[in-house]
Amino acid sequence: MRSFLLFMSLLLLAVTNVHSQVHLKDYSTKINDTCWRVDYYNPAGPLYRMESYKDKKKKQAHGRFAFYDERGMVDSSGYYVNGLREGTWGYFNDKGKTYLTKEYSQGNVISEKKHEELPEGLKEAPPKAGEVESSFAGGSKGWQQYLNKNLRYPREAYSVAIQGEVRMMFVINKEGVVEDLWVLKSVEHSLDEESLRLIADSPKWTPAVQDGRMVKSYKIQPIMYRLQ
Secondary structure (H helix, E strand, O other), X not given: OHHHHXXXXXXXXXXXXXXXXXXXXXXXXXXXXXXXXXXXXXXXXXXXXXXXXXXXXXXXXXXXXXXXXXXXXXXXXXXXXXXXXXXXXXXXXXOOOEEEEEEEEXXXXXXXXXXXXXXXXOOOOOOOXXXXXXXXXXXXXXXXXXHHHHOOOOHHHHOOOOOEEEEEEEEEOXXXXXXXXXXXXXXXXXXXXXXXXXXXXXXXXXXXXXXXXXXXXXXXXXXXXXXX
């Protein structure tokens, strides 16, 4: 009897998972000739997962993958290379903070590191001597002006009164160009896509400097969509 109940519970869970994914809506985007991104969205809601493949037929995983909780907050994210997990994968708490990273090589975990969360109110350490953070023309004020001037509320979300805060993660590379741009906190497809467009279209930044060399830096940008 106990085995039968366990079997029925597992069967119900499997059916529930299949049922929930049947209603997902997928959007495919060609990033370049060797990368197709596929986003799976809950109906009128946030991302469920994001995948990357070498071709439109989705035969070989290659590029960034991300998995999200029911609120659209990223749960884990990292890269596949030729069908296998590779490099650093981050695992996030319900606030979007990294609590664990794992290093992969050809699909195998070679190391992992736990990350302590800073106590409430405590800021991260300022840059060390000789380190300069990447910056936008006009500083933080200039960046905010760019966002405010160029943001367009998508008609798709506006027409059904969807609002909320999308959070984007991206890299400013050594040339000051935005790259590796992806959704950290999702709200809905059209709002996420507008956020991606807005940051991808931004002019060049001044790259970060470390030990006299230009280096890449990581950014998190919240973008608020609020109906008047």
